[in-house]
Amino acid sequence: MEFDKELEKECVHCQKEFVIQVNEADYDSWVDGKALIQDAMPYLTPGQRELLISGTCDDCWNSLFGSNDEVEDENDIEIDEEAEWEWEPEEDENDEIHNLEDDEDNDIEQVDEE
Numbered sequence: 078m079e080f081d082k083e084l085e086k087e088c089v090h091c092q093k094e095f096v097i098q099v100n101e102a103d104y105d106s107w108v109d110g111k112a113l114i115q116d117a118m119p120y121l122t123p124g125q126r127e128l129l130i131s132g133t134c135d136d137c138w139n140s141l142f143g144s145n146d147e148v149e150d151e152n153d154i155e156i157d158e159e160a161e162w163e164w165e166p167e168e169d170e171n172d173e174i175h176n177l178e179d180d181e182d183n184d185i186e187q188v189d190e191e
């Protein structure tokens with residue numbers, strides 16, 4: 078399918094410019110209200126349709142509303158990205174335990190001496 082029209086749409090949120098290739102006849106039938114956008118231009122991705130309808134690009138749409146219908150708290154996502162800490166067992170703890178055991182032995186020996 079060859080497209081004869083290039084639509085330049087700027088996202089109203091991030092001001093990124095997108096070029097969407099369509100058939101002018103298809104585009105006109107949608108603009109004129111003769112067809113729904115998904116019927117007039119079924120070759121567009123959902124993100125491209127959203128950009129034409131609401132001026133919101135796919136990235137902004139996802140960050141605004143999430144990929145699911147349920148709007149999750151965006152803070153949850155940020156926390157996940159920051160949670161790169163790794164739990165590493167501290168070998169020093171074992172040494173301390175050994176040291177404590179040694180100390181106890183010493184105490185017991187001292188008690189015996191008294």
Ligand SMILES: [Zn+2]
Binds near residue numbers: 093133134136
């Ligand atoms: Zn955007």
